[in-house]
Amino acid sequence: MESASPQVGKAAVWMIGAIASFSSMAVAGRELSLYHDTFEIMMYRSFVGFVVVALVLSATGKWHQVKTERLGLHAIRNTLHFTGQNLWFYAVGVAPLAQVFALEFTQPIWVILLSPLLLKERLTALKMTAALIGFAGVLFVTRPGAAPLSPGIVMAAASAIFFAFTTITTKKLTRFASIGCIVFWLTAMQAILGTAAAGFDGQITIPNAQTAPFLLLVGLAGLLAHFCITNALAIAPATIVIPFDFARLPTIAVVGMILYHEPIDHWTLLGAAIIFAGIFLNVWSENRNSLATVRNVTTPK
Numbered sequence: 001m002e003s004a005s006p007q008v009g010k011a012a013v014w015m016i017g018a019i020a021s022f023s024s025m026a027v028a029g030r031e032l033s034l035y036h037d038t039f040e041i042m043m044y045r046s047f048v049g050f051v052v053v054a055l056v057l058s059a060t061g062k063w064h065q066v067k068t069e070r071l072g073l074h075a076i077r078n079t080l081h082f083t084g085q086n087l088w089f090y091a092v093g094v095a096p097l098a099q100v101f102a103l104e105f106t107q108p109i110w111v112i113l114l115s116p117l118l119l120k121e122r123l124t125a126l127k128m129t130a131a132l133i134g135f136a137g138v139l140f141v142t143r144p145g146a147a148p149l150s151p152g153i154v155m156a157a158a159s160a161i162f163f164a165f166t167t168i169t170t171k172k173l174t175r176f177a178s179i180g181c182i183v184f185w186l187t188a189m190q191a192i193l194g195t196a197a198a199g200f201d202g203q204i205t206i207p208n209a210q211t212a213p214f215l216l217l218v219g220l221a222g223l224l225a226h227f228c229i230t231n232a233l234a235i236a237p238a239t240i241v242i243p244f245d246f247a248r249l250p251t252i253a254v255v256g257m258i259l260y261h262e263p264i265d266h267w268t269l270l271g272a273a274i275i276f277a278g279i280f281l282n283v284w285s286e287n288r289n290s291l292a293t294v295r296n297v298t299t300p301k
Contacts, residue, residue, distance in 0.1 A: 007235050007236050007240075008236055008240055010235050010236075011232040011235045011236035011240055011241055011244065012244060014228045014229070014231045014232035014235070015228065015229070015232050015241060015244035015245060015247070016244075017224065017225075017228040018224075018225045018226075018228035018229045018232065018245065018248075019244075019245075019247055019248050019251050021221040021222075021224045021225035021228060022101075022221070022225050022248055022252075023248065023251055023252050023255055024217055024221045025217070025218055025221040025222055025225065026092045026097055026100070026101070026252060026255075027255065027259065028214040028215075028217040028218045028221065029041065029088075029089045029092045029093060029218060030092050030093055030097070030260070031211075031214050032089075032093075032211060032214050032215065032218065033089070033090075033092070033093030033094070035205060035208075035210070035211050036205050036211065036215075037198070037205075038086040038087075038089040038090050038093075039086065039194055039197035039198040039200075040194070040198045040204060040205055041089050041215070041218060042082060042085055042086055042089065042190060042193075042194040042197075042198075043191065043194030043195050043197075043198045043204075044194075044207065044215040044218070044219065045190075045194075045215065045218045045219045045222060046187050046188075046190040046191035046193075046194050046219075047191055047219070048215065048216055048218070048219025048220065049183075049186075049187035049190075049191075049219050049222065049223055050184075050187040050188055050191050052219070052220070052223055053180075053183050053184050053187050053223075054184075056180075057180055057184065060180075062178075062180050065177075065178040065180045065181050066180065066181050066184045066185075067177065067181055069176055069177065070173065070176050070177065071185075073169060073172060073173055074173065074177075074182070074185040074186075074189065075189060076169055077166060077169035077170060077173060077182075077186075078185060078186050078189040078190055078193070079189075079193065080162050080165045080166045080169060081162070081163070081166040081186065081190070082189075082190050082193045082194070083162050084158075084159045084160075084161075084162030084163045084165075084166060085159070085190075086197075087155040087156070087158050087159035087162065088100070088104070088155075088156065088159040088163075090151075090152070090155045091103075091152045091153070091155040091156035091159060093152075094150070094151065094152035095150060095152025095153055095155075095156055096256060096262045096265070096268070097252045097253070097255065097256035097260070097262065098249060098252055098253035098256055098262070098264065098265065098268050098269070098272075099141060099152075099153060099156065099265070099268050100152070100156040101248055101249050101252045101272075102137075102141045102249055102268050102271060102272035102275065103138065103141060103142075103153065103156040103157045103159075103160055104156065104159065104160050104163070105160075105246070105249070105272060105275050105276065105279065106134055106135075106137075106138055106157070106160045106275060107160045107163045107164050107167065108134075108164075108279045108282065108283075109130070109131050109134035109135065109164075109275070109278060109279065110160060110161050110163075110164030111164045111167050111168060112127045112128075112130060112131045112282060113131055114164055114165065114168055115168060118165075118168050119168060119171065119172070124285070126281065126282070126285045127282055127285065129278075129281065130278040130279065130281040130282035130285070131278065131282075132278070133274060133275075133277055133278030133281065134274070134275050134278030134279065135278075136274055136278075137271040137272065137273070137274030137275030137276075137277070137278065138157070138271065138275065139271070140267055140268075140270050140271025140274060141267065141268050141271035141272065141275075142157070142271075143267060170182065179230075183223075229241070229245070232244070237287060238283045238286070238287065242276075242279060242280060242283050243276075243280070246272075246276045249269070249272045250269070253268075253269070
């Protein structure tokens with residue numbers, strides 16, 4: 001069995017890849033917002049993703065995993081994700097990147113609150129405490145009353161709610177479908193949704209030499225980020241991976257400062273730290289419950 005140190009090291013490498021991918025996607029989204037609307041960005045991103053997924057399925061011989069079972073649930077999940085991703089791309093185009101990332105981290109908090117309703121999971125006192133801590137962090141980030149809420153901040157907060165719904169429906173889908181199947185229908189359906197939404201006004205902006213590389217980057221970075229996180233979670237516990245993931249915030253804050261001259265807001269960093277505390281409390285409690293369950297099962301009676 002491998003020791004903990006090499007596992008942490010390998011997980012760290014995967015999470016560095018995830019942080020770089022998410023940050024690259026945010027920068028690409030900001031640059032693209034000058035030329036393309038969010039529907040067009042999602043359309044082109046889905047086209048890139050569909051080609052990559054099709055190539056991977058062909059190379060690995062796993063096309064048999066792509067099934068039409070629960071296609072309606074796939075459609076609901078992908079529509080929710082499509083909406084959340086459009087809101088996120090809008091937010092990165094108009095709001096400080098650090099604030100967008102901080103509010104995106106509230107997704108697990110919304111999952112805590114929505115799971116009892118949609119997955120029939122029990123809402124424990126510890127989970128409720130984690131959620132309250134997370135929302136206290138949101139107040140620090142948004143500071144209602146101190147400054148008017150911009151549309152970008154509202155959209156960033158809303159995107160986290162839609163991402164939470166996406167997470168819950170994904171959890172339901174994993175009972176019936178493989179990851180390859182889920183990702184295939186994700187890219188295929190969102191390509192259709194993106195094309196319909198982008199062409200609704202009868203105009204679709206064609207990529208040029210300046211925007212094509214960023215569109216390619218958005219498509220590849222989105223897939224690579226989730227691939228890296230999945231591998232990190234396969235190697236190390238969530239209590240190790242989550243802190244690494246949180247490094248996205250100071251990273252994007254520095255990126256925003258260097259590329260777009262966005263000041264590093266100490267209220268945003270403090271609020272994000274409080275949000276992280278709530279998330280980490282929930283992850284820690286889940287791991288503790290899992291360990292207790294394993295011990296009860298393996299301990300002779």
